[in-house]
Structures are given as structure tokens and as C-alpha cells.
Amino acid sequence: MAAINRDDVAHLAHLAHIEMSAEELDRMAGELAVIVESVKSVSEAAGDDVPATSHPIPLTNVFREDVVGHTFTAEQALSGAPDAYEGRFKVPAILDEG
């Protein structure tokens, strides 16, 4: 696992829409580096013959039959929305995406 530096933290903060001050970036870079370093020790314990585990429980094919269940009304759906208009969520225009 690659080490994590201040630029990585700044990039992730940007992607995650988290505003961070210069001091916070410095501090987080240090803390995350420690975490990454700690996790690294797991890779050392697992040999090449151990595949990466994404799901720790050996469970597969948990399915639901294709049957229609419950829904919200539009009022319920919108009840927690900061703003709404004619049954729809109202959000600021986002210009840098298409």
C-alpha cells in the first residue's frame, strides 16, 4: 500500500467536498499515514495465496423476489428536504457537471 501524503489528503478532501485548513491537512496527513501504515501490517501477515477479502461473511446470492413492496408518498419523500417544488426536490444548479 502506498504511503499517503498531504497532497493525497487534499485531493480526497476535495473529492469528498470537505473543506480543510492548512493545519488540518497537515494533521490529517500525519494521522492517515499512521493508519495506512497500521493496515499495511495486515498485508504482511497475509501471503500471496490469500485473496483480498471484500466480504468477511461467506454468504452469496442474497436475493429478493421481484415483488413490489411499499413506497412513500411524495410528501413523505420530501419531508426531510431543505427545499422542494411541485413534488420534486429543489437543488442548486450545478454548473460544472453535465
Place this chain on the structure above:
Amino acid sequence: MSDATLSFEEAMEKYDPVLGFEVHVELNTKSKMFSSAPNVFGDEPNTNVNEVDLGMPGVLPVVNKTAIESSIKIGLALNCKIAETCRFARKNYFYPDTPKNFQTSQYDEPIAYDGYLDIELSDGTIFRVEIERAHMEEDAGKLTHMGGATGRIQGADYSLVDYNRSGVPLVEIVTKPIEGAGSRAPELAKAYVAAVREIVKNLGVSDAKMERGNVRCDANVSLRPHGRERFGIRSETKNVNSLRAVEHAVRYEIQRHAAVLDSGEPIVQETRHWHEDTRTTTSGRPKSDADDYRYFPEPDLVPIVASREWVEELRATLPEPPAARRKRLQADWGYSDLEFRDVVNAGVMDEIEETIAAGATATVARKWWMGEIVGRAKNADVDPGQLGVAPATIVELNTMVEDGKINNKMATEVLDGVLAGEGTPEEIVAKRGLAVVSDDGPLLEAIDTALAAQPGVADKIRGGKLQAIGAIVGSVMKATRGQADAGRVKELILERLGVEG
């Protein structure tokens, strides 16, 4: 501001196009991919949603088994391998079309991969398109941009979001780079999307209505100088949502790329938006570090294991592939290539098949659908199958003609009567008094009158000039106001004159 373009011919002289397609297919399951909310188009906004679709904290998605089976069927129909094990992944991004801030998709383990589709071009050429992968994901909500000029995002004041579409099962089919199409690239693009649409419709796994967004195409185009192996930089034209638009968008992007390359500028790798009104594309957004989606395995959904038994069970349910079916039907019916292509283009292949199944010959079925019904449907601006002619009606009309009860001209009148809702062919014949005069008495009377009136013609016929008989038949038909059976009239005239027919 519109971009410079070269003529298509000049672009083709200088450059070799490479294509790639991402086609999104919405599955027609009853419920959504990960929630039990209904998968229904066109309902009131935000009524086909529950806590899973709205990404509320603490909810647990559960996979729709039918959606998995439909995805496997699509993979099989695209000649793909089906992954023994695969999993879902989170694609992280911030945009209000997903309330979760990620889309549940597949990343490194698609359910189907390494397939191909043989595409038949209009002249019968077969072009193989390699399929890279088909993976499962969920659709996003629908944004409507308000304010600003034209409902486009540029200049919008705010956006309204409807999450009814959020969580609708999608299968995204991704091709490998398509090389060697040359000047047929636009045609191939259209034919490829049409073939995918036909396949998913035939499988019954999607409603496949492009106008409703059930099948959506992103078209990648790049150019390279002839003879160069390395690909050029590509553009990706998003959401080209009709077959004609796919063809036009690919053609336009080829012409635009050629002009950019000719000017010595580099192509910008970016998404482009297609505009049907001007048949051009405009710049969307360039690729940026915001495209770092930080995929990781979806922790809330366990892996999918497609046992070989399950895959084979599903394979056994696959209908005959559309291309194979067309080939079989053409051979069965004995139509020429041109006749068959006309039938397919007129959209009456299924109708003709049903009419033949109802008892008509292939020739009779084609005569009625192509000769009578297609034109009437065009005038009424509906699909021929929607005009309201049942296969049984055609068989009934044809039987009446063959039995000599009515002639062809009357039969078309009866057809109009059926379409006007006047009743069954039998009832219309009675109501309109259309029955052919089959009693020989009145016919003989009319024949004698006609022969007497045209003695010269009668002599000619007696002398063996049988083609002269038309004049007498015409007189008889006129005298009986078209209600005689012309064949019977002919027989009687010859009999009367003692001539062998």
C-alpha cells in the same frame, strides 16, 4: 458557437474512425434493483420511491433476483462469458441525481464479459462488434434544470429532482474499440444500437423504448490517420437517444474531429452533448480529477455466484435470436431479399408471421400487409400492427375472394369497412350488398347483350384472338356494376362462343 467540420467524404479520405459504445438498457422488472419500490415510467414525481431509493441512513439494499437473471440472459444473448462470481461496487460522486452520493454499479467484476455481436449492414455485410463487458448497475434520478434559456444546465437557476427512476435496474453494455468500419461507421453505429435494442426486446427483459430512455447510447468516436495503429483521442457523446440520432452523432463527430485535427489542434478528451435540433454536439465537460470515482466493493451486498447449472437453465429459456429468426422466416416464406427487407422495414414481419399462422399463404399475407395495410397505417400515422386488422380478418377476406364470393376490389372495400368498425367481413358484405353475382342467369344475359353490341369483337374471339375478350368482360362488369366474378364471366363467354379457353 458552432464547431468547424470537414465534409464526411474528406474526413474519410484523411482519417480512419474508431468507435466505441456504451449502451444502457433499463430492465422491465416489476420492482427496482435494490428496493421493492415499483419500476414504472411516467408516474407522479417521487411516488415510486422508498427509503432505499432515497439513500436514507441505515437502509439495506437487497438484490432483485429477476434483474440478475435478466442480466445473465443479456450476457448470453451477446455471446458473453458469465462470471462465476461477481460483486457490486460503489462509484462515488456528488451530484443530485443520486441521493446516496454513490451509484451502485460493478467495477472489476462485471457479470458478463468477452462477447460479440454480428451486425448485418443494409447490403447484407456482416460486421462483428466485440463486447468488452455487460455490467449491472442502477439508474439515477431525473433532473430538470429550471430557469436559464432552454432548460439546459448552462444558465439554470436551480434543478428539480425526481427519484422515481433512481434504482431502476440497468445493464450497461460496453464494446471493445471498433476498428475497420471506415465510411460505414455511422451506419454501423445505428445498426449496432438497433441490434442491441432488438435483442433485449426479444428477450423480454426490457421495454426497449428509446423515446422513454429504456435504451440509451453513449457514442465514443476517435480518428487516426490511415495506417496508424495507435488510437486518437476520443470524445464521448452522451445520451444519444434515437437510432437516427446515433447515426447522425457519429457522422457529426467524425466531421468535427477531422476539422480539429486538420487545424493542427489536439482533440480535447471530453463528453459532448447531442442536440437533435441542430444535429450537432457541444462541449460538455472535460475529463477532470472529479472523475476519480474511488470505486470500492459494495459492503452491503454480498457477491453473486452464477452456478453453471443456473446459467444453463437460463440459456435454455432464451428465444431464437432475432437475426436467426429473420433468416428462418425468409427461407420459410420464399421471399426475395428485397421483398423481405421491405417487409422488415415496414415493420410487419410479426404480423405476416401471425397471418400465415392463421391460415394464409406467405404470398397472400404479404399482399395484404404490404399492398393494403401498410399504406393505410401510414395515412393514419400508426404502426401497421396497431391499425386494427386481425390476422383472422385477412384470412377470412382471402377465403371469400378465393371462393368467388367477392372480388379483390370488393375485398379492399370490406377491409375499409372492418377498419371503420362496421362489423365482420361477412356482415359488411351483406350490409354493403357487395356479393359477387354468381348466378349465371343474369351474367349470361349481360354477356349476350355485350356480344350482340360488339359483333366484331365476338368474331375476333371466335377466330382465336382471346385477348379481345377483355372488352366483353369489361362490358359485363359494367353492366353488373362490378359485382361479377371476372373469372366466371370469362368462362361463360368462351362457352357461349364455343371457344376452347
